[in-house]
Structures are given as structure tokens and as C-alpha cells.
Amino acid sequence: MILIDGKKIAKEIREEIKNEISNFKAEGKRSPGLVVILVGDNPASEVYVRNKAKACEEVGFLSVLEKHDSSISEVKLLELIESYNKNKNFDGILVQLPLPKHIDERKVIEAISPLKDVDGFHPVSAGNLMIGNDTFFSCTPWGVQELLARYNIETEGKHVVIVGRSNIVGKPAAMILLQKKKFANAIVTVCHSAAKNISEYTTQADILIAAMGSPEFIKADMVKEGAVVIDVGTNRVEDAENPKGYRLTGDVLFNEVAPKCSYITPVPGGVGPMTIAMLLKNTLKSYKLYGN
Ligand code: GUN
Numbered sequence: 487m488i489l490i491d492g493k494k495i496a497k498e499i500r501e502e503i504k505n506e507i508s509n510f511k512a513e514g515k516r517s518p519g520l521v522v523i524l525v526g527d528n529p530a531s532e533v534y535v536r537n538k539a540k541a542c543e544e545v546g547f548l549s550v551l552e553k554h555d556s557s558i559s560e561v562k563l564l565e566l567i568e569s570y571n572k573n574k575n576f577d578g579i580l581v582q583l584p585l586p587k588h589i590d591e592r593k594v595i596e597a598i599s600p601l602k603d604v605d606g607f608h609p610v611s612a613g614n615l616m617i618g619n620d621t622f623f624s625c626t627p628w629g630v631q632e633l634l635a636r637y638n639i640e641t642e643g644k645h646v647v648i649v650g651r652s653n654i655v656g657k658p659a660a661m662i663l664l665q666k667k668k669f670a671n672a673i674v675t676v677c678h679s680a681a682k683n684i685s686e687y688t689t690q691a692d693i694l695i696a697a698m699g700s701p702e703f704i705k706a707d708m709v710k711e712g713a714v715v716i717d718v719g720t721n722r723v724e725d726a727e728n729p730k731g732y733r734l735t736g737d738v739l740f741n742e743v744a745p746k747c748s749y750i751t752p753v754p755g756g757v758g759p760m761t762i763a764m765l766l767k768n769t770l771k772s773y774k775l776y777g778n
Pocket of ligand 1: 580581582583584605625626654761
């Protein structure tokens with residue numbers, strides 16, 4: 487069994503980007519810019535956005551964190567997004583989800599210019615991905631593909647089974663891995679909570695992607711011997727022995743499943759760090775394609 491080291495790969499990617507940015511700077515060009523908008527005080531979101539801002543600074547991006555009280559109106563938030571759509575110093579706009587109940591998430595996502603949609607959540611990006619146009623891919627599933635590629639794990643003709651159908655992970659993962667391209671071209675099955683017997687699907691997987699947000703749901707008897715298991719789950723579960731009062735766990739019961747796998751991602755340190763690395767890649771892509 488080979489442990490897929492997402493932390494190491496993400497660091498490599500950040501180093502690659504950092505080198506490119508120092509070349510741009512040496513040529514007197516501006517840095518790529520990312521604004522991260524956080525509404526409210528969800529503790530997990532606070533950690534995510536802090537890490538995003540830190541990663542931006544480390545590679546030499548311009549990074550701004552717009553932190554707003556949960557009472558901000560939808561209109562004000564839409565105006566803020568519009569101001570960054572027009573701001574030529576910023577190539578990417580990310581609104582951290584989830585948003586407070588009084589704000590319509592779809593309206594907010596659709597307010598972001600598709601040219602700055604570094605999360606890949608805009609319907610234009612999602613549609614382009616579906617029909618095979620180059621576009622911004624959702625960062626987490628793109629990170630999954632990048633891990634498979636950097637470990638040279640063949641996907642062509644392989645049966646990829648994805649558990650979970652979210653717009654952020656499950657559905658874009660299916661679309662990315664379906665593409666007729668290298669490190670894609672897979673046979674993809676998406677299964678979800680309506681499956682009567684989910685094991686029927688998961689045991690067929692050459693590559694199993696667990697992305698349903700259910701702690702340690704995937705047990706050893708649900709996985710084929712020799713499968714590649716990619717765990718996208720990052721669940722906080724109560725843990726009185728941990729000083730934080732919780733621990734992070736994936737959607738896979740790691741200790742039981744790992745011995746059966748050819749490759750597996752740990753949690754933490756697997757897919758998680760890749761999300762930010764791919765966000766940086768999308769921001770750099772936007773800068774190169776549309777920045778001036
Ligand atoms: N919330 C959880 N994951 C993400 C993400 O990748 N992007 C945004 N904007 N919000 C999230």
C-alpha cells in the first residue's frame with residue numbers, strides 16, 4: 487500500500503508557482519491577486535480562509551481577506567463582488583461557503599465574473615467543464631486528478647466510483663475524470679444516499695472517491711482488493727482526548743481500509759492541501775489568460 491502524500495505534492499505545486507511569480511516580478515509585472523470573502527464566523531471557514539490567504543502570500547500573490555459580519559445584506563455582498571469584478575488588480579474572487587441563510591448562494595456565485603471564477607462554481611465554468619472546454623475546474627476534484635497524475639496512477643478505462651454528488655466535489659469529479667484526456671478517460675459511476683446497497687457500487691471501483699461527508703462511512707468490506715482510495719472527507723468529530731475537543735477524520739475508515747488498497751490518501755494530509763494548491767493554479771491561470 488502506498489500512501490498518497492498530498493501535503494508533499496501541494497508543496498511542490500506551490501514551489502512551482504512561487505518560481506513563476508518571481509520570474510514575473512523580475513520582469514516588472516504585477517502579481518496575481520486573489521480576494522477571499524468570508525461572511526460570518528463559521529470556525530471551519532475561518533481556518534480555511536486563513537490558510538488560503540497564507541498560501542497566497544507565500545507564493546507572492548496579492549491577497550486580500552474581506553471579512554464581513556453575518557448581518558451583511560445580500561445586496562451589499564453583491565455590490566462588493568461587483569467592485570472586485572472591475573478591479574484589475576484581482577484575478578480571482580472566492581466567496582467562502584456556506585453563507586448565512588438570508589443570502590442566496592446561487593445569486594452570489596453567479597455574481598462572480600466567470601473570468602475570475604477561480605472556485606469553478608459559476609454555471610458557466612460548470613457548463614464548460616461538462617462539454618469539455620478548458621475552464622476553471624472546481625479545486626478539490628481537480629486536486630484529486632492532480633494527485634492521480636503525479637503518482638502516475640492510470641485512469642484510462644478504469645472504473646472510478648464516486649460516492650457523493652455535490653456541486654463542489656462529486657459532480658465535477660465525474661466530469662473531470664470522464665474527459666477524453668490523459669489522467670481521465672475513465673468509466674465513471676456516481677452513487678449517493680439513494681443507493682439501496684452502496685457496497686454493490688463501491689466494491690466495483692478500481693478507483694474509489696469518497697466525497698459524501700460522512701465520517702468513516704467506507705469500511706473494508708466496501709472496497710475491492712488493490713483499489714485506489716481517495717478520501718475527500720474532512721469531518722470534525724468530537725474527541726475529548728484531543729486538546730481542540732475534536733479530531734479530523736475522512737469518509738473512509740482508514741485503518742481498516744488501507745491494508746486492502748494499492749494507494750490511499752490519508753486525512754489530514756491527502757486531498758485537503760491540494761484544494762488550496764489548485765486554487766493558486768486557477769488564480770495564476772486567470773492572471774495569464776485575462777490579466778493585463
Ligand atoms: N467551502 C468548502 N469548500 C469550499 C471551497 O472550495 N470554496 C469555497 N468558496 N467555499 C468552500
